[in-house]
Amino acid sequence: MRRAPHPRGLLLRVAEREIESWLLADHEAMVALIGAPVRKRLPDQPDTLADPKAFLLNLVKKAGRDVRWDILPEAGAIASKGLGYNDRLCDLVRT
Numbered sequence: 132m133r134r135a136p137h138p139r140g141l142l143l144r145v146a147e148r149e150i151e152s153w154l155l156a157d158h159e160a161m162v163a164l165i166g167a168p169v170r171k172r173l174p175d176q177p178d179t180l181a182d183p184k185a186f187l188l189n190l191v192k193k194a195g196r197d198v199r200w201d202i203l204p205e206a207g208a209i210a211s212k213g214l215g216y217n218d219r220l221c222d223l224v225r226t
Contacts, residue, residue: 149183149184151183151184151187152180152183153177154187154220154223154224155173155177155187156178161173161190164191164194164223165194166194166195168193169193173190184211184212187202188202188203188212191203201214201215201216201218201219202215202219202220
């Protein structure tokens with residue numbers, strides 16, 4: 132069976148641990164979500180992070196208030212993430 136050549140510039144990444152590693156691999160989306168200063172802190176190989184979700188939550192501390200409000204947990208909350216975490220990240224994936 133003959134295989135078609137891969138499109139030029141094709142880069143396929145599959146999240147191994149958490150979907151957050153897949154999100155962190157999309158540097159343009161992370162810059163759009165958090166802001167340009169975060170670009171220097173984005174990992175080249177997010178699947179190697181021990182805890183991609185914690186890494187993402189730490190980056191979001193530098194984001195604008197509305198993003199922080201959605202993604203980060205309230206002070207003293209039992210939850211590990213904010214109430215709008217899934218909505219905000221699902222929107223990021225869709226767009």
